[in-house]
């Protein structure tokens with residue numbers, strides 16, 4: 001006799017969605033978490049969800065379709081896409097979102113005008129509509145679970161759509177902000193994870209935390225449970241219909257990232273919960289892997305004075321800093337090497353460029369160089385305009401002195417800045433075309449006009465620099481699934497009783513970051529598919 005019908009391993013966005021979908025389909029579900037916090041990477045994320053032809057788009061009368069979405073992905077394919085899983089995402093995404101909204105597990109709104117990332121491709125939406133933001137959530141609704149969400153001590157009392165990044169002004173009246181803080185209201189990924197958790201708790205699906213799964217149990221070739229330890233004591237749980245793996249990516253496992261990722265990556269922006277545990281369990285079960293070289297790449301900035309509570313170095317994605325005026329990025333030769341304002345995921349290609357002559361990566365390390373005009377107006381990681389510049393930012397009175405502190409050639413940096421300034425004056429960057437795409441404008445300083453949203457001279461001393469590292473928001477390779485989220489073995493057949501979703505599997509969109517929310521859209525959709533498939537497997 002099994003303890004439950006189904007075990008979901010991992011209490012992040014994909015896992016909680018899977019648990020809710022399985023419960024809705026009639027299964028008795030247990031959701032099991034390795035750590036004592038809920039939400040994983042999802043909890044510190046922007047929470048944006050990308051789904052084509054979604055219910056909010058339809059309600060707003062915006063036109064979209066699965067065929068446009070498929071055309072868009074196929075126009076970006078470099079051989080990673082698998083028709084069956086891609087089509088399952090396009091077909092089921094809207095239904096998964098509608099399900100979560102109806103279940104009270106999400107409350108989302110359009111991010112007005114947030115464009116897709118590759119606007120020159122057929123099926124892309126320059127006017128946005130596919131990226132969704134979360135309404136605020138009052139943490140008190142979670143009762144004793146309110147303090148159990150990853151990094152919940154860092155309050156995010158705003159919605160993305162209120163910030164410049166989400167198309168807003170960034171200004172919320174101080175009394176309204178105070179009210180939100182007093183009421184413990186949260187936006188972004190915190191709202192997403194909290195609402196998913198609340199929907200689980202409302203249905204009696206309470207996470208079992210601190211379980212370290214050492215192996216999957218099997219009976220007659222079927223996965224039937226987990227075995228390991230809980231708080232150091234032996235622990236086992238059995239399930240009639242099997243196990244859904246939603247343990248996130250493998251970026252915090254140094255061995256796995258060195259084995260699989262296509263290029264250097266040493267500063268992930270995710271919390272150190274993404275350790276590839278689920279990947280190991282699925283490999284031991286004979287899973288076929290896919291997409292392993294890829295990640296949801298992002299240039300990152302390490303914030304030395306705020307490590308993770310468990311001691312690991314903490315990095316944040318660098319989005320605004322390299323897009324707004326009065327900043328540029330240089331490599332070891334003190335030369336620009338890319339359109340700094342390009343989308344974060346595609347930008348990794350520039351960092352991973354390999355020089356066969358020197359047998360090295362010329363664009364690592366890289367530095368963001370900026371001036372006093374920048375410092376007056378724009379943020380640097382957690383430091384907001386008006387606040388003191390942190391000690392970990394390198395500073396000098398002149399560009400040659402700054403170059404000296406960075407170990408760069410001073411004359412080369414002077415030449416680079418002078419050429420960049422000439423481009424700013426001309427309003428045109430012939431070297432890398434910064435400022436020509438709608439994406440560059442969306443993330444730039446929209447109080448300015450034309451290419452000046454992103455191009456601005458670097459001329460006012462003192463001058464500053466920070467090292468830009470190669471990081472990611474999560475890996476997106478893992479076990480291959482079919483369109484029903486069943487994990488496939490090397491023979492291409494589904495492994496009985498084993499399912500997966502989120503960053504633990506080979507993402508149905510391959511390595512393509514379609515637009516804001518491009519990782520959570522597939523994660524929630526495949527969580528939904530996995531929950532339903534697994535629950536129905538033994539009915």
Ligand SMILES: Cc1cc2nc3c(=O)[nH]c(=O)nc-3n(C[C@H](O)[C@H](O)[C@H](O)COP(=O)(O)OP(=O)(O)OC[C@H]3O[C@@H](n4cnc5c(N)ncnc54)[C@H](O)[C@@H]3O)c2cc1C
Pocket residue numbers: 009010011012013014015032033034035037038039040041042043044045046047048049050211212213246247248249269270271273274275277278296316317472473474501502503504516517518519520521523
């Ligand atoms: C700063 C930042 C911002 C981001 N913003 C966005 C955004 O706006 N939109 C977007 O689409 N994506 C965004 N992402 C990426 C997104 O958060 C992830 O891709 C997504 O959370 C993956 O979901 P998941 O459920 O697969 O994994 P996770 O969110 O990592 O959840 C996995 C869960 O499994 C648990 N776990 C791990 N190992 C085990 C184990 N052995 N047993 C049991 N449980 C285990 C973890 O603790 C965690 O709770 C962002 C990421 C970062 C770092």
